Amino acid sequence: MRKLKHAFVIGATALALALSQNVVAQDKSIIVASTTSTVDSGLFGHLLPLFKAKTGIDVRVVSQGTGQALDTGRRGDADVVFVHARSQEEKFVADGFGVKRSAVMYNDFVLIGPKSDPAKVKGSKDITAALVKIRNAGAPFISRGDKSGTHAAELNLWKIAGVDIAKDKGPWYRDIGQGMGAALNTASASNAYVLADRGTWLSFKNRGDLIISVEGDKRLFNQYGVMLVNPAKHAHVKKDLGQSFIDWLISPAGQKAIADYKVGGEQLFFPNATVPGA
Amino acid sequence: MNMPASVCIFSEELTYAVTNAIKFRGVEIVFLSAFWMLITGDPALYRIIGLSLYVSLTATLIAALVGLPLGALLALKEFRGRIAAVVFVNALMGMPPVVVGLAVFLLLSRSGPLGSLGILFTPRAMIIAQAILITPIIAALARQTLADLWVQYRDELAAMNVSTAGSVATLLWDGRFSLLTALLAGFGRACAEVGAVIVVGGNIDGFTRTMTTAIALETSKGDLPLAIGLGAVLLVIVIAINAIAWAIRRTGERLAGAA
Numbered sequence: 059m060r061k062l063k064h065a066f067v068i069g070a071t072a073l074a075l076a077l078s079q080n081v082v083a084q085d086k087s088i089i090v091a092s093t094t095s096t097v098d099s100g101l102f103g104h105l106l107p108l109f110k111a112k113t114g115i116d117v118r119v120v121s122q123g124t125g126q127a128l129d130t131g132r133r134g135d136a137d138v139v140f141v142h143a144r145s146q147e148e149k150f151v152a153d154g155f156g157v158k159r160s161a162v163m164y165n166d167f168v169l170i171g172p173k174s175d176p177a178k179v180k181g182s183k184d185i186t187a188a189l190v191k192i193r194n195a196g197a198p199f200i201s202r203g204d205k206s207g208t209h210a211a212e213l214n215l216w217k218i219a220g221v222d223i224a225k226d227k228g229p230w231y232r233d234i235g236q237g238m239g240a241a242l243n244t245a246s247a248s249n250a251y252v253l254a255d256r257g258t259w260l261s262f263k264n265r266g267d268l269i270i271s272v273e274g275d276k277r278l279f280n281q282y283g284v285m286l287v288n289p290a291k292h293a294h295v296k297k298d299l300g301q302s303f304i305d306w307l308i309s310p311a312g313q314k315a316i317a318d319y320k321v322g323g324e325q326l327f328f329p330n331a332t333v334p335g336a
Numbered sequence: 337m338n339m340p341a342s343v344c345i346f347s348e349e350l351t352y353a354v355t356n357a358i359k360f361r362g363v364e365i366v367f368l369s370a371f372w373m374l375i376t377g378d379p380a381l382y383r384i385i386g387l388s389l390y391v392s393l394t395a396t397l398i399a400a401l402v403g404l405p406l407g408a409l410l411a412l413k414e415f416r417g418r419i420a421a422v423v424f425v426n427a428l429m430g431m432p433p434v435v436v437g438l439a440v441f442l443l444l445s446r447s448g449p450l451g452s453l454g455i456l457f458t459p460r461a462m463i464i465a466q467a468i469l470i471t472p473i474i475a476a477l478a479r480q481t482l483a484d485l486w487v488q489y490r491d492e493l494a495a496m497n498v499s500t501a502g503s504v505a506t507l508l509w510d511g512r513f514s515l516l517t518a519l520l521a522g523f524g525r526a527c528a529e530v531g532a533v534i535v536v537g538g539n540i541d542g543f544t545r546t547m548t549t550a551i552a553l554e555t556s557k558g559d560l561p562l563a564i565g566l567g568a569v570l571l572v573i574v575i576a577i578n579a580i581a582w583a584i585r586r587t588g589e590r591l592a593g594a595a
Contacts (some may be wrong), residue, residue: 089540094556097553098553098556102541113350115545118540119540120457120538120540121539133445134445134451135446135457237556239556239557241559243556243558262557262558263558264560271530292446296486
């Protein structure tokens with residue numbers, strides 16, 4: 059009985075020690091809230107070792123949809139936010155949560171669909187006409203439904219196409235509320251259409267019968283931006299470390315590293331930090 | 337606040353993973369690739385396995401320190417509302433990990449009450465979430481085991497005028513071998529869950545990525561063979577730990593001369 063009490067006391071002490079230590083230890087790391095597309099496509103896996111080798115800074119990436127990543131920044135749970143939805147990013151900065159938005163790179167969205175092509179849109183370069191055809195044919199369509207950048211882009215395209223998706227959606231329109239990879243898996247399992255960023259699509263392995271149905275429309279352009287979370291709102295933000303990550307991303311070295319990342323010989327992201335107005 | 341998209345309906349993703357993997361020809365090759373990483377000592381894989389074990393074992397230890405005495409108290413202490421308390425603890429066994437994760441997330445967020453600790457998206461946050469998740473499991477199973485034991489001990493301990501704390505200690509010590517099952521159930525739940533750790537840990541590569549969150553990530557990347565292979569590796573590890581625990585129990589029982 060006494061043994062048990064001893065065990066209890068020793069265990070509790072050890073635990074208290076384990077939980078209290080290294081709260082003080084200041085490591086050289088930052089948290090970056092970014093999107094599923096940058097992580098699932100493998101871009102960060104390529105960039106971060108290069109950045110760490112140069113600066114010794116550990117970048118810890120939490121991958122979320124754009125809307126959620128911005129929320130993480132608003133709550134102060136990240137030092138840097140790296141996302142793709144320009145109007146939301148500008149609002150984030152205007153509201154004082156971010157210091158300044160810098161353009162980093164772009165890629166494009168593609169409409170993915172089954173080989174059998176029930177809506178007859180394959181090979182088209184007109185994304186809005188293709189969406190209208192999908193709606194008219196009632197062909198299965200997977201929507202991210204998670205307030206991500208891709209979801210925002212999809213809703214915007216429906217709007218441009220003149221379709222009021224909130225009113226027009228039927229059983230063919232499936233809102234899954236998950237990340238890009240999950241949406242592609244769902245489309246692959248149910249032979250549905252889905253809007254995806256090209257990077258995630260190129261590195262996605264479970265394609266089944268899916269192919270690119272529509273690409274090359276200017277309206278499918280997908281710009282990424284990066285922002286430091288405002289230290290004036292959240293005093294604990296690691297301002298200097300976060301800023302050095304941003305500075306590196308938009309420096310010639312960082313921009314080259316982005317351009318160098320290829321999957322199957324194909325470049326996934328195109329650096330454009332120096333393009334005015336991007 | 338939005339719930340992280342990646343945590344929603346994870347079981348659905350797993351179902352896809354399983355059905356799709358079965359469609360793959362040569363599923364055996366799939367398993368081999370993950371086991372090959374295990375055998376060749378892929379450092380990333382070992383870090384993931386190490387973190388899974390560290391987080392879940394620490395959480396089990398904390399949950400045991402709270403849950404075992406709590407279970408013993410519920411078994412032997414007569415008080416008003418005991419049945420309600422027992423029902424409540426039993427019900428908490430069914431708590432969805434994602435809900436626990438979300439609650440801990442809101443607590444530890446920089447904008448939450450414990451935000452100044454700055455431990456969101458760290459292994460420590462994951463330990464806290466898992467400990468909260470499995471404490472009711474350990475308490476409820478311990479109570480069940482010890483209630484049976486208490487029937488045999490009650491009169492004797494009462495006659496010897498042993499205090500409540502003494503009775504709790506006696507029950508826990510004499511029931512220690514049977515209580516191992518409660519601990520294993522708690523540990524099993526901890527290392528199998530993904531909902532809580534992915535919310536509070538953030539699935540950060542090389543820092544908070546566990547077996548289950550790695551499986552979720554590989555599934556979302558469409559690398560279903562690797563996801564299934566990692567699942568098989570996780571299963572093997574859990575079986576090994578259960579086997580070790582069982583061996584300890586048998587040896588202990590023999591040494592203690594108990595039945």
